[in-house]
Amino acid sequence: MSGTVVPFAHHPDLELVVDPGLLRVPEIFFDGARLDRPIAVVTDDYVRAASPRVAPIAVAS
Structure with missing residues (x-):
C-alpha cells in the first residue's frame, strides 16, 4: 500500500515492535490507505x- 504505514510486518526480516502503552x-x-477510512x-x-514484540519505544509527554 503506497502512502500508508501498515500495522503488520509483511517481510520476514522486519520485526514488528509496539510500545507497552498500546496495550x-x-x-x-x-490508516485504511485513505485518510477518510x-x-x-x-x-x-x-x-x-x-504477535509484535512489546518494548518501550515512545516517550510519555
Missing part, C-alpha cells in the same frame, strides 16, 4: 494476530 487502550485505529481493531485481537 492500555481498548482499540487502535489504522480508518480501520478500528480491538487491541487484544491486533496483538494476537500480529
Whole structure:
C-alpha cells in the first residue's frame, strides 16, 4: 500500500515492535490507505494476530 504505514510486518526480516502503552487502550485505529477510512481493531485481537514484540519505544509527554 503506497502512502500508508501498515500495522503488520509483511517481510520476514522486519520485526514488528509496539510500545507497552498500546496495550492500555481498548482499540487502535489504522490508516485504511485513505485518510477518510480508518480501520478500528480491538487491541487484544491486533496483538494476537500480529504477535509484535512489546518494548518501550515512545516517550510519555
